Amino acid sequence: MIFFKTVLAFLLLLILARLLGKKQMSQMTFFHYVTGITIGSIAADIVITDNGSIIDEVIGLVLWCTLTALLSYGTLKSAKLRLLVDGQPTILIRNGVLQKKSLKSARLSIEELSMMLRERNIFSIQEVDYVILEPNGRLSVLRKQSNLNLTRADMDIPTSNPKYLPLQIIVDGKIIYKNLKSIGLSIEWLEKELEAQKINNISKVFYAEIQSDGSLYIAPC
Structure with a gap:
C-alpha cells in the first residue's frame, strides 16, 4: 500500500509542479515559499496516512495547487493584488546613504545587512550606491561608478594589500x-x-x- 501511495504522491507532485510553473519552483517570494512547504506537507500526508483512504489528502493537494495557480494568474492581471501577495522591493541604501526607516520596516539590522553584502563580495557599505531588498529576501546591489572602473591590475599598476578589513x-x-x-x-x-x-x-x-x-x-x- 505504501508503495502505491508513494508513487501516487510522486506523480501528483510532478504534474502539479509542471502546472504551477517555474515561478513556484524558484520560490520567488515568501508566499511561494510557504506554498511550496504546504504542498510538500500535504504530499507527505498522502504517503504516511494510515486511515485506509487518501482521497481527502489528494483533494486537498489538488485544491491547494489550484488556488495557488488562480492567485498567481490574478497577480498577473492586478497590480494591487500583486503588491498585496508579493510585496514590493525596499531600498535600504539610496545614493550611498543608509535608510534607517527602511531597515526598521524590513526588520533588518546593520549586522545582517553587512553579512548579506559580504555574501556579494562587498565588504564596505561605502562601495555601493543602491541596495534593494527584493520580495524574495535577496539583495540587489548597484556599486558606485568609482568601483566599476578599471582595476590597478588591468592598468598594470603595482598594488598593495589593504591596511584593514572593513x-x-x-x-x-x-x-x-x-x-x-x-x-x-x-x-x-x-x-x-x-x-x-x-x-x-x-x-x-x-x-x-x-x-x-x-x-x-x-x-x-
Missing part, C-alpha cells in the same frame, strides 16, 4: 569595542576621527565603519 565601529550610537580592539585602534583615535568630521557626540552616529585604507566612513543619525 569592520563596523559604531552601530546605533554604540561603539563596537571588540572590533576597535581587533584592529589595534583606540578610543582616542576614534574621537579624533569623529571630531575631524565635526561630530562631538557618538550618539549622533547611526553607523561608522573602518575602511581598508584606515579612513572612517560615517552615517549620521
Whole structure:
C-alpha cells in the first residue's frame, strides 16, 4: 500500500509542479515559499496516512495547487493584488546613504545587512550606491561608478594589500569595542576621527565603519 501511495504522491507532485510553473519552483517570494512547504506537507500526508483512504489528502493537494495557480494568474492581471501577495522591493541604501526607516520596516539590522553584502563580495557599505531588498529576501546591489572602473591590475599598476578589513565601529550610537580592539585602534583615535568630521557626540552616529585604507566612513543619525 505504501508503495502505491508513494508513487501516487510522486506523480501528483510532478504534474502539479509542471502546472504551477517555474515561478513556484524558484520560490520567488515568501508566499511561494510557504506554498511550496504546504504542498510538500500535504504530499507527505498522502504517503504516511494510515486511515485506509487518501482521497481527502489528494483533494486537498489538488485544491491547494489550484488556488495557488488562480492567485498567481490574478497577480498577473492586478497590480494591487500583486503588491498585496508579493510585496514590493525596499531600498535600504539610496545614493550611498543608509535608510534607517527602511531597515526598521524590513526588520533588518546593520549586522545582517553587512553579512548579506559580504555574501556579494562587498565588504564596505561605502562601495555601493543602491541596495534593494527584493520580495524574495535577496539583495540587489548597484556599486558606485568609482568601483566599476578599471582595476590597478588591468592598468598594470603595482598594488598593495589593504591596511584593514572593513569592520563596523559604531552601530546605533554604540561603539563596537571588540572590533576597535581587533584592529589595534583606540578610543582616542576614534574621537579624533569623529571630531575631524565635526561630530562631538557618538550618539549622533547611526553607523561608522573602518575602511581598508584606515579612513572612517560615517552615517549620521
